Amino acid sequence: MDSREDEQERIIYHRVTINAVETQKKTEIEPIGLELSSSGSDMPAQSRLLVRDSVIGNKSVKILIDTGASTNLIKPGLASKARSVQKVQARRFDGTWTSSQTTKRVQDTILMEGMEFPKMQFTEWDRPDTHDLIFGQPWFTKYNSQIDWRTQQIEVADHTKFEDVDGPTFQDKMKSGAYDEIYQLKVTNVEPSEIPQELNPVLDEYKDSFLEQLPDEMPLTRSVNFELQMKPDAVLSSRAPFRISKVEQDALQQFVEENIRKGWIEESKSPWVSNIFGIPKKDPATGEFPKRAEWLRSGDSKIPIRWVIDYRYVNSMSIVAKIPLLLIEELIDRMVGCKYFTLLDLAQGYHQMVVLPSSRPYTAFRTQKEMYQWCVAPLGLSGMPGAWSRLMRTLFDKLRKFVVVRLDDICILSRTMEFHVKDVRAVCEVLRKDKLYARLSKCAFGLKEIAFLGHMVSEDxxxxxxxxxxxxxxxxxxxxxxxxxxxxxxxxxxxxxxxxxxxxxxxxxxxxxxxxxxxxxxxxxxxxxxxxxxxxxxxxxxxxxxxxxxxxxxxxxxxxxxxxxxxxxxxxxxxxxxxxxxxxx
The missing domain is CATH 3.30.70.270 (Reverse transcriptase/Diguanylate cyclase domain)
Incomplete structure (x- = not known):
């Protein structure tokens, strides 16, 4: 354990290990391993804590920069956006475990010394009065930060600093060619999507219904399941396989092994066989979709991939039930007079619906080694939106006075916060009863204005x-x-x-x-x-x-x-x- 001294106080921070009780996965969280002891004022600068004044939201905070912390930490209640909620345990210095407690994984943007660090992720954990946040190894790794411990200067490689420039100076610099590019920005004030305190007890009670990834099990067989019927004159067709590269084969094998483990797919002998290919998902760092050619050239089979099955021939030979989707205008018109809104996004929506055994052969796809068919509803079949909409209407029909559902988006609307708490609880009860799961990071709670189906809706x-x-x-x-x-x-x-x-x-x-x-x-x-x-x-x-x-x-x-x-x-x-x-x- 490193020893650092400060003339003001003596604090001992124990190395802490967090064990996620719900998922049984252990995440190492090592806030600090140091000891501060009283000493004279002649201690060198590098022996003191490296703390910087910063801003989060509109609040002034202090950040401790610590190379020994394996996780970013923050005081509870400071961050504006909660990403997940789970029960955790902490291991004390003597190796014993504390009792389990609920904590949050949160996200926010930090301003420090003229630099902006967007979408920083933290684990909420109690901090002493000396600081409010800890920048640990994830921050050093992402920004390649360098520290001169003698002068306590921090250098962040290739990171843009903000500089205030008055009008005449800006004009002079622009004329002299000092700026490579100039952009005009429209700035608007947006309220942070905080979770209202009134809703926190509900989310704590139903945290088992808010998961980032679906559990490794089959969904329930409900009153509405996916069924596919073929036309009387349908002709069998086994499509010739696509030729895929080595990196795509490796990624596809990982996809198959994962879904077999979950029980979502099984080996197939179906004569209806479709092809599968991969498209890279959006890069969370840049917000852009990498090109497929770039992915194949990279040779990285661990890049997040969205797998697409070419069901065009199956769709042309199937009978699609004409189940209506509610008109967007009708859904929005039902929100009149409502002041509070909560949006729930069901994780991997269609995969939470069972495919009847008689219809599974029509979902078959081939890899280079084997054929498989889906046990849960896949993407790409033309009858899926209607079947899923019917399931949602069946489950939430009794709550239609305050619930609007469009595919996998659930909107809860209320006139007062008191009613809103009751309405959110009622919806969460349906989710738990039917084992449906929402992705917490894509949900928004108790907002006064929401983005819904391409429109902004509020009380106004x-x-x-x-x-x-x-x-x-x-x-x-x-x-x-x-x-x-x-x-x-x-x-x-x-x-x-x-x-x-x-x-x-x-x-x-x-x-x-x-x-x-x-x-x-x-x-x-x-x-x-x-x-x-x-x-x-x-x-x-x-x-x-x-x-x-x-x-x-x-x-x-x-x-x-x-x-x-x-x-x-x-x-x-x-x-x-x-x-x-x-x-x-």
Whole structure:
């Protein structure tokens, strides 16, 4: 144990080992192995604690930089986002274990000495008064940090520092070419997605329903399971295998072994065989999807991969039940008057549903060594969205007054926090009873505004999601009919927000006629720009309140007619919805 001395106090930090009780996996957490003892003021600087003033959220905190800590630690309650909750045990210095207690894995952005460290992950653990956080080995590894222990200077390799520059200095530097690139940013204030204190007891009680990974077991056989029926004239087809590289073979073998261990797949003798191939998942560090060619050239079989099975032929030969999916507008309209929202994201949604034994042969896929078939519902089969939606409606039908479900997204909505706690508890009880699991890191609790199905919904009404308006703003002018249809599809999704959508988009629709030659002239460009501007400046609409009468206002604009609705109320003058159409010639 290292000995470091400070003239103010004497503190002994024991080496601590955390044992996750729930998962039976041990994670070494070694906050510090040091001893501070009283001494004179003539001790050299390198013997003292290396502590830095920092900011987390709007709070000033102190960070202890410790090369001996194998995990980043933080005082409970400081971080804004909880990622997981679990019971843990700590091993004392003498080797004995403490009783189990609940702690959280949390995430937040840290500002230290002009440097920003985004999405830092910590384990909550009680800290002494000398510091609030510990930067341990994960921080040193990620940022390749170097410390001069004589001067206690910290150098972070290739890390950008923030510098405040006044207007005249900025203009001078820009003219002299001091900046390689310049960006204009739009800054908005976003509330941190903290978990309200009122909901913490509920999450602690139902923490077994919030897992990052599904348990290694089969899901329950419920009243609704996935079943696939083939057409009477269906013709068997065994697709020729794709040729895959060595790195893909190694990664696929890991995928197969993992799913056999879980019981999710089994060996198959089916004559219906489809091919499988891999696509790299999003890189959490860059937020981008690596190209498949880059992955294959890397030779790294441990990169996270999304496996895709080519079920196109099976889908063409199957009978798909026409189970309706609820309209997005209808789901959002049910949120009127609600002030608190919780979003739950079911982990690996379809894999939480059983495939009936009679349908499993149709899910078969081949590797270079063997054939396998799914025991849990896979991605890629055309009947899956409808079957999953029916299961969700069956399970949450009794809670439909305060629950909205769209595929694997569950939204809980309430008028008061008191009701919201009860509503969240009721949903968690359904999850536990039917062994459904939500991914805590992708859930949001007790928010006053949520992003739901491409819209921002709050007590004030509904507006277009800022991410969607950004993608619309950067959309390049179409060069072919296919790209134009893609833009009109994106814009048409938000037509309820634009008063004269039909008239504005008329020149663009005229250019979608594939029987005529592609034409993109001045009229089309003006309509394209006007539609982009209208979508970026779209208003916030009120949600319809069916306890009040409605006013319908009509107008004819050029070759189109327009309707928009409004509630009869002394305070609500904002439109509810715009409806438009083209007049027949």
């Amino acid at each position: 009404g509904i507006r277009v999601d800022l991410k969607k308006t950004d993608s619309i703003a950067t959309f390049q002018a179409p060069t072919c009919c296919k790209k134009l249809l893609s833009f009109l599809g994106l814009a048409g999704h938000y037509r309820r927000f634009i008063c004269n959508f039909a008239q504005i988009s008329c020149p663009l629709r005229d250019s979608t006629n594939q029987d005529t030659q592609w034409n993109w002239g001045e009229d089309q460009q003006k309509a394209f720009n006007a539609l982009k501007l209208a979508l970026q400046q779209s208003p916030t609409l009120k949600l319809p309140d069916f306890t009040h009468p409605f006013i319908v206002i009509t107008d004819v604009v050029g070759s189109a007619w327009v309707l928009f609705f409004r509630n009869v109320s002394t305070t609500a003058t904002t439109p509810l919805r715009f409806i438009r159409n083209i007049l027949a010639p």
